[in-house]
Amino acid sequence: MTGEPLISLDGVEVHFEESQGLLEFGDPDVVKAVDGVSLDIEENDVVALVGESGCGKTTLGKTTIGLQRPTGGSVRYRGQDIWDAKDGNGDVAIPYDEIRRSLQIIHQDPGSALNPNRRVMKILEDPLKRWQSGMSTGDRRREILSMLERVGMTPPADYAGRYPHQLSGGEQQRVALVRALLMDPDMILADEAISALDVSLRVEMMDLLLELQDQFDTSFVFVSHDLSNARYLASHAGGRIGVMYLGQLVEIGPAEEIVTDPKHPYTKVLRWATPDLHTGTDAAEPPVRTIDIPDPQNPPRGCRFHTRCPDAREACRRAHPDSVGAGTDHEVACFREVDDHEYWSSTPLTETDDSADGTAPAQSPTTD
Numbered sequence: 029m030t031g032e033p034l035i036s037l038d039g040v041e042v043h044f045e046e047s048q049g050l051l052e053f054g055d056p057d058v059v060k061a062v063d064g065v066s067l068d069i070e071e072n073d074v075v076a077l078v079g080e081s082g083c084g085k086t087t088l089g090k091t092t093i094g095l096q097r098p099t100g101g102s103v104r105y106r107g108q109d110i111w112d113a114k115d116g117n118g119d120v121a122i123p124y125d126e127i128r129r130s131l132q133i134i135h136q137d138p139g140s141a142l143n144p145n146r147r148v149m150k151i152l153e154d155p156l157k158r159w160q161s162g163m164s165t166g167d168r169r170r171e172i173l174s175m176l177e178r179v180g181m182t183p184p185a186d187y188a189g190r191y192p193h194q195l196s197g198g199e200q201q202r203v204a205l206v207r208a209l210l211m212d213p214d215m216i217l218a219d220e221a222i223s224a225l226d227v228s229l230r231v232e233m234m235d236l237l238l239e240l241q242d243q244f245d246t247s248f249v250f251v252s253h254d255l256s257n258a259r260y261l262a263s264h265a266g267g268r269i270g271v272m273y274l275g276q277l278v279e280i281g282p283a284e285e286i287v288t289d290p291k292h293p294y295t296k297v298l299r300w301a302t303p304d305l306h307t308g309t310d311a312a313e314p315p316v317r318t319i320d321i322p323d324p325q326n327p328p329r330g331c332r333f334h335t336r337c338p339d340a341r342e343a344c345r346r347a348h349p350d351s352v353g354a355g356t357d358h359e360v361a362c363f364r365e366v367d368d369h370e371y372w373s374s375t376p377l378t379e380t381d382d383s384a385d386g387t388a389p390a391q392s393p394t395t396d
């Protein structure tokens with residue numbers, strides 16, 4: 029399986045059935061949290077996934093590291109289907125345990141991810157005992173102290189003896205990061221890993237992630253609602269930003285290109301909603317026709333962004349745009365990227381055209 033991407037997602041779907049309650053009859057509602065996403069992640073790669081609340085970025089991140097089973101499509105680690113490995117289907121070239129060790133996560137709230145009744149040393153020793161059972165106790169402890177020092181927790185013996193509640197939020201996040209790195213992972217999912225930190229600590233934590241990513245040659249998927257943070261991390265690492273809208277990846281490309289020259293109308297909205305990224309030419313009003321996000325249980329037909337897109341035309345209601353630029357480093361799912369598409373001769377949509385879609389306003393515009 030040489031030459032395979034580290035992770036390869038092909039047409040991934042994650043559809044959840046939502047219960048309608050005890051007295052409701054009929055089919056349950058289906059939320060298409062992730063719908064038809066294809067994405068390759070290489071060794072030492074950094075991808076930041078951004079989008080509004082409910083766009084599916086965390087679900088996609090968890091699917092990428094094998095924590096969420098897809099309901100459609102495939103997720104491969106070095107060519108091995110992760111779920112075939114877990115279920116023992118076919119010839120399994122890479123055991124599931126090896127895949128689990130290689131793909132780690134740090135959560136938004138490290139406090140809830142660390143056992144409150146155990147000291148830091150114990151928290152960090154347990155996974156090492158499992159994955160490196162041949163390591164002596166002395167070597168294990170030396171390794172842990174060395175890693176604590178590398179993430180700036182000095183003196184490490186002092187931190188190793190503390191309980192999680194005796195650490196600040198930033199220190200808890202560093203312990204979670206050490207726990208992930210001790211597994212010698214190929215990839216770490218950082219799920220909103222800095223959003224719970226004070227603003228003053230965020231850059232410090234992102235710099236630490238960048239330093240460790242470089243030192244350990246680890247790939248990172250960084251999930252964030254903040255395009256500014258995504259840019260900081262992805263551009264410093266020479267990585268990409270992927271923009272999600274209602275379960276779909278609508279644009280992905282090099283971080284600076286996405287921010288300075290966004291192609292998809294929704295990426296332009298995200299940039300507008302991020303004051304740090306405003307340029308002198310940004311309009312005073314958001315570049316959307318309506319600020320309401322459609323109901324994810326009932327997404328618009330055709331292009332899912334057509335109910336808000338200021339450039340939407342009739343063609344956008346009829347068909348879903350495929351990604352343009354496959355095989356290049358910048359892909360966009362919008363008809364405007366195709367010079368001879370029927371979009372260009374179809375009629376622009378107005379506000380009243382949206383009522384036929386049956387989409388209900390759900391939330392106010394926010395990138396949270």
Ligand code: SF4
Pocket residue numbers: 292293294331332333334335337338339340341344349361362363364
């Ligand atoms: Fe807007 Fe149409 Fe492009 Fe969708 S396909 S983003 S509605 S212009």
